[in-house]
Amino acid sequence: MLKPYQGAFDQEKAAHLLRRACWGAPLSEVKEATQKGLAQTVEDLLDFRMNMAQNNPFDYRDAIKPGRGFQLTQLNWLFEMIHGPQPFRENLALMWHNHFVVGTDKVKSGSALMGYLDTLRKHALGNFTDLALAISKHPSMLRYLDNDQNVKGKPNENFSRELLELFTVGIGHYTEKDIQEGARALTGWTLKRVGKGTPEDGAEFVFAKNKHDTGSKTYLGKTGNFSGEDIVQMAAGQPATALFVSRKILRHFVSDSPTDADVKALAETWQNSKGDLRTVIREVLLSEAFFSQHAQETRIKSPIEFIVGTLRTAQIKPLDNDKYYEGLLKTLARLGQLPLAPPDVSGWSGGRNWISDATLLTRMKFAAQVSKNIKNKKGLHLSLLGKENASIENLLKDLPAEKQAYLLMVSPEYQLA
Structure with a gap:
């Protein structure tokens, strides 16, 4: 059997668990998991x-x-x-x-x-x-x-x-x-x-x-x-x-x-x-x-992890706009992971195949769109990156929440699950 984890289950570990299991979660759910x-x-x-x-x-x-x-x-x-x-x-x-x-x-x-x-x-x-x-x-x-x-x-x-x-x-x-x-x-x-x-x-x-x-x-x-x-x-x-x-x-x-x-x-x-x-x-x-x-x-986020995880973390509410979701589906297609349409019977190979010049640009455009809806700086680094980094937080602290969110979402670290 796999060796059980024996370390502390702090907010960073809780964020990691929810990011891998649920694609992402807002800070409130991270805190709730830590308490449990x-x-x-x-x-x-x-x-x-x-x-x-x-x-x-x-x-x-x-x-x-x-x-x-x-x-x-x-x-x-x-x-x-x-x-x-x-x-x-x-x-x-x-x-x-x-x-x-x-x-x-x-x-x-x-x-x-x-x-x-x-x-x-x-x-x-x-x-x-x-x-x-x-x-x-x-x-x-x-x-x-x-x-x-x-x-x-x-x-x-x-x-x-x-x-x-x-x-x-x-x-x-x-x-x-x-x-x-x-x-x-x-x-x-x-x-x-x-x-x-x-x-x-x-x-x-x-x-x-x-x-x-x-x-x-x-x-x-x-x-x-x-x-x-x-x-x-x-x-x-x-x-x-x-x-x-x-x-x-x-x-x-x-x-x-x-x-x-x-x-x-x-x-x-x-x-x-x-x-x-x-x-x-x-x-x-x-x-x-x-x-x-x-x-x-070491694990690169798939397009679904990137898009769905970002929207769940940002707590984007359901929109009464079918074209918005159709646009997301088209974005997933451009990123190479359209649900129910794998490239062949072997499925998506994942890994480094998720990243190219074109897909990185598409990810950046999506991040720019979503970050406009983020207004709260509290816990932003923990909920998005899964860990806190005092030096980065200090560099970005004077920027509004939406600009901080955008810079975090386009960072190399955010492309990792």
Whole structure:
């Protein structure tokens, strides 16, 4: 297991926790977390509810044209990230979205994409095998990776390949034969269109028994008359999966380059808990690795972290202006992270790829826009940078709050999560 953090949980540590878990938080929430203490704050984060933002103006059912439905789902999710009561839940949904990738290039149904997001939320802290199985059967995934076209005699290997390469064991832990046999087991997993011509136009999972290959298969070293459920469960339960997904979780919450020792330690907890994600993620948030200097100074904010975190920290209230949120969505696209539209099935690679001359200029323009709404200097450095620096505060103290905020937001330090 990861070594637990034993140090003081002061305001700087609380700010770091809320920045990583919730993208950011105003000073009042940082102080509240400090008073609660680390253990209770983490338990409160893990005990999230399924309540949503009130008065979210974006609903795929309001789309006049089918193509508008998935755009409204993207906007709905962005609004939820910024204004919703459960930012940690949405952060987890984003992490799993970047693992079990689907995209609007092939899934053009607002109903299907909303159902996909709700599935990620529901299983975000459950058992990994249950999450993998639920997503594997979801119409969005079946369509995105072509398993709706996977039939006996002409197996489509797309989903079977990505199940092993990207979702579970990772490269080097399977063979081409495993992919072929897995595809045979997944034949007959397809979908049926529902709600055609209505706002609920989408699809649901169907098992077409007459299209399923009932022959014996050999998969990951075992032989039997395996079903689709069998092979998803077998892949999800492999020791290599514990290592592969533990590394991804550490990359999301701790560092772009987690140590092999930390990955191995977290994978041990994974296996001991049989893939219980609540246990695994709790251990990460309470670990020495999470609060280490290495963790606090090496991870570059993704565009969503940058924009959503800034708006949550600045406590920007919901606006009755749809074009404002559509503008934010366009900004995210320019920065390279449009929700529900990753570049390919491997998702966003992150890290240094987030930063270029063009994206830095876009970040600066966004910072200039947001900083105009900041009028209070109190706790500005702590809430934005996650730490206090007397020398910098002294240099900026005579500037109005909005100019201080802008300079902090465009600083190299603010680009780090």
